Amino acid sequence: MTTAVHPVDQILPARAMASLGFQHMLVSYLGAIAVPMIVASALKMTTAQTTMLISTALFTSGIATLLQTVGFWKFGVRLPLMQGVAFSSVAPVIAIGSDPSLGFNGVCGAIIGAGVITMLLAPVIGRLKRFFPPVVSGCTITAVGLSLFPVSFHWFGGGRGAPDFGSPVFFAVGFGVVALILLINRHRSELVRNLAVMIGLLVGGAVAWMLGMGNFDEVSRAPWFTMVTPFAFGMPVFDIGAITTMVIVMVVQMVESMGLFVAVSEIVKRPITEQDATRGLRANGLASAIGGMFAAFPYIAFMENVGLVIVTGVRSRWVVATCGVMLCAVALVPKIGSLFASIPPAALGGAAMVMFGVVVAAGIKTLGRVEYDRNPANLSVVSITLACAMMPVMLPSMLEKLPGFLQPFVHSSVIIACVVSVLLNLLLNGVPARDESEHPIHTDNIQEV
Template sequence: MQPPVHPVDQMLPARAMVSLGFQHMLVSYLGAIAVPMIVAGALKMTPAQTTLLISTALFTSGIATLLQTVGVWKFGVRLPLMQGVAFGSVGPVIAIGSDPALGFNGVCGAVIGAGVITLFLAPVIGRLKRFFPPVVSGCIITAVGLSLFPVAYQWAGGGHGAKDFGSPMFFVVAFGTVALILFVNSHGGKLVRSLAVLIGLLMGGVAAWLLGMGNFDEVARAPWFTLVTPFAFGLPTFNAGAIATMVIVMVVQMVESMGLFVAIGDIVKRPVTEREATNGLRANGLASAIGGMFAAFPFIAFMENVGLVIVTGVRSRWVVATCGVMLCAVALVPKIGALFSSIPSAALGGAALVMFGVVVAAGIRTLGQVDYERKPANLSVVAITLGCALMPVIMPSLLARLPAALQPFVHSSVIIACVVSVFLNLLLNGIPARDEEPELAVTPEHIAEM
């Protein structure tokens, strides 16, 4: 008799794969285009160049997602992990692109060079997996969810730049969307429940449009088709200083990715091994090198989609791989992408509140399994890590006077949570043996599984 297929490897019926993949794409779309839009504005790109940059970012996000979920040879962690442009790369990309001697071609060269270098560094960083026991991964998951809430609040209030930001009607739409998601999740059939966020988001969006929120101006302006080709902005320029800068950024992101791999493995109940973590980091490096060829950016996991995995209960990596294929297709039809991005922010805010909230809940659940009786120091690890990780969320001005070299790192709650929790765990609990399994508190759930 063949062993049962793990839910992560399960192939669903085609209709479910398409609808669930579409739901993931809808959730990830705004995050996928946010960085290229910011960079294009900072570098004063033309509308045509901005459209091209967004398309290349979407296309390479799809490739990176497929590489990470499906896996090829020694590349890919093979988890339901949506890949997107790393927000931590915005500062360095703008700094390199603003240099007249380098320009955007210098950005492409730096990303390609750093991607190749970090690809070969993957086995070294992969050996750090043992430093991410549940007390560390639980802190990281919780910090990720908490750090995403400001985005949800901004959307729920009408979105960045809204003239009547915080209007009660925005909250009516946002919490109406929450109510719709909860209703569908409670009373729908199995497939309908798995699409609760998509249904709530679309119905909330329609209600917002009927109330006069949002418009379709960008849809009208966007072209129907665009061609995504390598080196669309010209041949890359390789500069040692620019590459070194991007390598530093990407090494930090590798540590962050390591934490996310372990955290997501815990969420879907498929613990990540050291070899799998290394394969995931290799995929990040290769995807970034490919991204540089297409004028895109370094890549990292999107935790917004992890919230969707938790809400729907569907852990199949093939669903997220379907999302990757859809991203590649949408990149070629900017008008479709513009239609997705025209969904009113208030409806997005309601859906985000649900998804980001369940990420926090998943982190709390992981921390609830940590042994605080035999290892009381774990309580200090959790307390201090979360206190530090929330600094850039609650009071970012507190970190403004730190050295400029630290700024890209101290404004990421996930990086802070990774560094602080790993350091404190080593300091207070000691260095774990390479093959040591992390100790969890014995709960009734564990007894039932024995």
């Protein structure tokens, strides 16, 4: 008997699930630990506290990923979305944590409170799904990819702050990884092709290490085992002002998440309903509340992993869920995590260039379905949106003097792309009709298994 299963819901063989999940973890690990490292440094935490913060961030990132990919009851958008710490939360977290009357306990209380409030707001924001037609989702996907390029360029050049940044040897390693990924993609075996990014990263990292890039100092200093427990920094402090600040930040993140949900659904060819979007936003709120309990942070989708979904063509949410389980496990063994983090930036840059490039290509493909001849207004939506979205990427200093209440919005290309494209589409094309279908039947790319 055969059953029609959408690629997003496919459960692959155990070997493929493990290897592909591991590949997602390699790609996401550095981004997952970046925010806790920045916050720990800014708040002058001890080495032990920093290690604890990294472990809790990884552990709760794994939980957030499972909530979003596997889902339960009215939680989870059930798409292949890796969840990670939202970079837009760094500034408010540091500001709250720097207040002597609050400290990091105040940060935890603010995130728990804001997470609960955003869960309650999820149905309201979820109703905005109809305002994200292909012209909007295409702009969002393209802006995501373009905004990620500076990250890959910094890695490609040897890492931000490297004394010999831009040295030809870094370019050699980076382009070598790109060439290896392209070569592997011509292999006959589908499994080998799907692991192209991981193989490129590991081989490129090994070559970079042999050339003297990077070191294993952090690996030797990291402990073998650590426990992740709730309220590791003490009981949370609930302050109305801090909670209000975090709610504002997380509402902005909800708008960004809405754009990402629709964008990813376009990429994997599984349209979502308002109910799906609401479940995804509700899962983000729950994950953030759990993060606050474990001394972690608010969570949002990592678009780096979406690039990996496009490169491999494997759209199974269960692969990303496997990555979530691995993150929880690695959080308990900091030495293994430090080994992943020691992959030289040049190798990461080569892999990132491929993945971020295909995100841009996916956005362009979506925009290619938009009608321009019969509706010239769409051309204005695309052109103005992308121009505005590139401001924080190309010239962030021009936005620094804008009012303080706008700062959480204007430093994210994704938020700008979402807001500008939605507003322009409403202004030029009118209000879209609400989709009354609660459970649409998806027929694209259904496979027999």
